[in-house]
């Protein structure tokens with residue numbers, strides 16, 4: 051599996067990659083990050099997203115490492131990009147119906163694919179990289195083979211999918227989630243909605259041949275092949291925002307089991323100050339990614355990340371049960387161990403949270419990381435409002451409050 055050769059799902063690989071990237075996180079990143087030089091040459095960006103997605107490496111660790119070597123202003127661009135991830139998670143957390151609406155829109159579009167043969171052929175051609183638009187076809191192959199796409203390629207791809215090929219946006223988001231090693235309900239849903247003019251109402255992103263030519267170093271130039279305009283796509287408007295989650299506190303006196311899931315494969319913080327588990331299980335939430343099978347490397351990356359989390363902390367986890375994939379299986383396992391509470395890291399909106407929400411026989415304690423608890427409530431509107439809070443969030447991170 052080519053993707054896993056490039057993204058071995060271990061914390062050690064993630065930390066090594068971070069250490070190698072840190073010297074490039076300042077001016078080099080700021081100047082060159084928008085260039086997509088092709089698979090095997092994405093050296094101007096970190097390619098750390100699969101590790102942040104599973105928290106094999108945490109955002110805090112990356113920000114600390116970068117700030118040890120660069121000033122806040124020198125690394126400003128990289129820090130902002132890191133906080134796009136945090137912003138997206140907080141934004142969706144306060145508007146969870148955007149995820150359920152996405153699933154509904156995807157299912158509707160899938161019904162259409164099955165009943166309209168023209169649409170089916172166009173969707174298949176796009177997924178197979180057989181549209182005749184060379185750059186788009188290249189990115190479809192790169193995604194399927196490597197489990198990764200550069201950010202600029204994701205923007206161009208999504209724009210061509212929606213505005214040139216005129217395919218339903220939710221099927222494009224689904225194609226990404228099934229193949230990206232970093233496939234993330236928040237970043238992906240917001241990314242597609244942003245390009246399509248749903249996140250920032252009426253503001254769409256139009257891929258232009260000249261921009262693609264410049265930022266692919268002239269590898270591609272789809273002149274006269276792309277749509278010249280981009281009217282916002284149909285989709286659920288942004289809903290009213292709910293209160294941000296607060297997280298629960300475990301009762302140290304209660305018999306506890308620990309549930310690990312794909313959104314947090316660094317459980318050390320819960321083990322340090324929480325009750326010792328009598329047993330641990332891992333959750334396999336990959337069945338909730340799509341109505342179609344996800345790519346084998348996506349499942350292998352998530353399984354590997356969870357196995358690595360177990361390997362890091364194996365001496366304090368008790369007996370480990372792997373790959374429970376439903377609320378009823380988790381409840382039965384917890385009862386088997388006489389558990390009075392299931393402690394887990396707060397699962398952000400997505401497939402793991404969908405399964406955990408169904409557990410009703412044993413109390414579930416969702417522990418919210420202080421980093422998320424501090425940052426998420428600021429995702430009240432657009433990123434630029436959130437961005438004003440970054441100095442304060444960085445201050446808290448370093449133990450220094452900055453006004």
Ligand SMILES: Cc1cc2nc3c(=O)[nH]c(=O)nc-3n(C[C@H](O)[C@H](O)[C@H](O)COP(=O)(O)OP(=O)(O)OC[C@H]3O[C@@H](n4cnc5c(N)ncnc54)[C@H](O)[C@@H]3O)c2cc1C
Nearest residue numbers: 095096097098099131132134135201204233234237238241
């Ligand atoms: C249509 C679309 C779909 C996307 N789907 C996903 C997804 O499923 N999962 C995902 O992690 N990111 C997604 N992104 C955001 C972004 O493209 C990737 O995070 C980034 O390309 C990952 O590569 P990197 O680690 O080399 O990034 P770097 O440039 O090195 O950035 C460092 C980190 O900052 C975060 N980051 C950077 N840009 C963004 C962004 N625009 N939004 C959110 N976080 C960001 C990521 O965690 C990334 O690892 C999507 C963007 C678009 C436009």
